[in-house]
Amino acid sequence: MNLAAVDPSERWMQEQWQIWNRKPALRSYYESEYFSRVRSELPKGRTLEVGAGPGFLAAHERCTVVTDIQKSSRVDQGVDVHHMPFDSESFDGVVGIDVVHHFSHPTRALQEIARVLRPNGKLVLIEPWTGPAGYFVNKYLHHEDCSPLVDPWGPAFGNGKDPMDGNATIPKTLFSDKADELQSRTGLLVEKIEPFSCLGFLATGGFTRWQLPRRLARALAQLEQRVPRPVWNVAGLKVLIVAQRQP
Numbered sequence: 172m173n174l175a176a177v178d179p180s181e182r183w184m185q186e187q188w189q190i191w192n193r194k195p196a197l198r199s200y201y202e203s204e205y206f207s208r209v210r211s212e213l214p215k216g217r218t219l220e221v222g223a224g225p226g227f228l229a230a231h232e233r234c235t236v237v238t239d240i241q242k243s244s245r246v247d248q249g250v251d252v253h254h255m256p257f258d259s260e261s262f263d264g265v266v267g268i269d270v271v272h273h274f275s276h277p278t279r280a281l282q283e284i285a286r287v288l289r290p291n292g293k294l295v296l297i298e299p300w301t302g303p304a305g306y307f308v309n310k311y312l313h314h315e316d317c318s319p320l321v322d323p324w325g326p327a328f329g330n331g332k333d334p335m336d337g338n339a340t341i342p343k344t345l346f347s348d349k350a351d352e353l354q355s356r357t358g359l360l361v362e363k364i365e366p367f368s369c370l371g372f373l374a375t376g377g378f379t380r381w382q383l384p385r386r387l388a389r390a391l392a393q394l395e396q397r398v399p400r401p402v403w404n405v406a407g408l409k410v411l412i413v414a415q416r417q418p
Contacts, residue, residue, distance in 0.1 A: 180241040180243055181243050181244065184224070184225045184226070184243055184244075184245055187224070187225040187378060188225055190378050191225070191227060191378075194375060194376070194382055195385060196374065196375045196382055196383075196385045196388035196389065196392075197375040197376070197377070197378075197382070199389070199392070200371060200372060200375050200388075200392055201227060202231065203392065204367065204368055204371070204372070204392070204395075204409075205228075205268060205297050205409075206228060206231050206232055208297065208365075208367075208411045209228065209232060209266055209268070209295055209297065210232050212293065212295045212363075212411070212413050213232075213234075213264045213266055213293070213295050214263045214264045214292065214293050215263065216262075216263030216264065217235045217261065217262050217263050217264075218234040218235050218236075218262060218263060218264040218265070218266065219234055219235065219236045219238065219257070219262045219264070219265045219266070219287065220234040220236070220237045220238060220265075220266050220267065221238055221239075221250070221252045221265060221266075221267045221270055221284070222238075222239055222240070222252065222267045222268070222269070222270030222273065223237045223238060223239045223245065223246050224239055224245075224268075224269075224270075225245060226243075226245030226246060227268075228266070228268055229245065229246075234264075234266060235262070236248065236257075236262075238250035238252075238255075240252070240334045241334065252270075252274065252280045252283060252284065253274070253275070253276060253279050253280050253283055254283065255283050255286075255287055257287045258287070259286050259287060260286075260287070260288065260289045260290070260292075261287055261289070262287050262288055262289065262292060263288075263289055263292050263293075264288075264292055264293050264294075264295060265284050265287070265288060265292070265293075265294045265295070266294075266295045266296070267294075267295075267296050267297075268296070268297045269297065269298060269299070270296070270298075271296055271298050271341055271342050271345075272298055272299055272315070272337045272338055272339055272340075272341040272342055273334065273335070273336065273337045274327065274341070275326060275327060275328045275332045276325070276326045276327065277327055277341055277345055278324045278325070278345075278356055278357060281294075281345070281353075281356075281357040281359055282356075282357050282358065284357075284359070284416075285357050285358035285359050285416045285417075286358075288416035289416065290416060290417070290418040291415055291416065291417075291418065292415070292416045293362075293413055293414070293415055293416070294359060294412075294413070294414045294415075294416070295411075295412070295413055296342070296346075296410075296411070296412040296413075296414075297409060297410070297411060297412075298341075298342035298409070298410055298412060299339040299342060299408065299409060299410070300342070300343060300366045300407045300408060300409055300410035301317065301339050301340050301342075301343045302343070302366060302403075302404050302405050302406070302407055303405050303406075304369060304405060304406045304407065304408060305339070305366075305407055305408045305409075306339075306340075308373075308408055309339035309340075309408075310339075313339070315336070315337040315338065315339055316336070316337065316338040316339070317338065317339040317340055318338060318340060319340060319344075320338070320340060320341065320344055323344050323345060323348075323349050324349075324352075324356055327341055342410060342412060343410070346361050346364060346412050346414065347361075347364055350364075353414070354417060358416060358417055359414040359415065359416060359417070360414060360415050360417050361412070361413075361414050362413045362414060362415050363411065363412065363413040364410060364411075364412060365400075365403075365410060365411040365412075366403040366404055366406075366407025366409070366410045366411075367395070367403050367407050367409055367410070367411065368395070368407060368408045368409040369395065369398075369403075369406045369407060369408050370391045370394070370395065371388070371391045371392035371393075371394070371395045372408060372409065373408075374387060374388035374391045374392070375388055
């Protein structure tokens with residue numbers, strides 16, 4: 172297929188799938204470390220995925236409705252999470268992987284997520300974690316921004332934001348550092364903050380061209396299973412976040 176002739180957003184997704192398909196260590200890591208965590212936390216019933224991007228989660232654990240800011244063949248609807256076209260209290264669960272740190276106005280987006288969740292419904296997220304190791308990696312080894320928020324509850328980006336622009340500090344700031352204010356600001360109460368992932372993910376090379384040999388990558392991923400949970404607050408690069416919509 173001539174990717175140059177394809178719509179830019181569709182082309183980007185096809186390129187991501189090409190990387191995904193040729194990197195078994197990356198697929199295995201996502202399935203065991205990302206998707207399994209989402210699966211264990213997402214409630215039964217009607218569910219919504221926001222920011223689905225290429226649709227990797229949907230290929231393994233499809234929600235009732237799969238959305239992304241840009242319509243594509245991989246999603247059901249093109250939806251802006253800040254203004255969703257769904258009835259209030261229409262979902263039991265909302266899930267997002269690497270999406271909150273891309274929201275142009277995180278507070279408004281989380282308020283909107285709380286609106287479409289039923290009372291006691293859950294928001295389940297996998298996001299960057301900016302503890303000591305995560306901050307260093309995201310600040311110096313990653314292309315996205317990693318800067319303190321001027322106003323944690325205001326816009327996170329200026330006008331003309333590209334959908335792919337991100338700031339890795341957003342999840343930790345809102346769900347951990349400012350967790351005591353989150354409920355009054357958004358209607359969501361944090362239930363779980365569980366940092367994880369380090370060498371096992373780095374060994375896959377992520378969505379870049381390089382990767383360690385598959386056996387070594389698998390060994391590092393298995394080694395992570397033995398790391399005591401308190402260590403992840405310092406060493407973790409990713410975090411599982413679970414928040415509940417309050418009645």
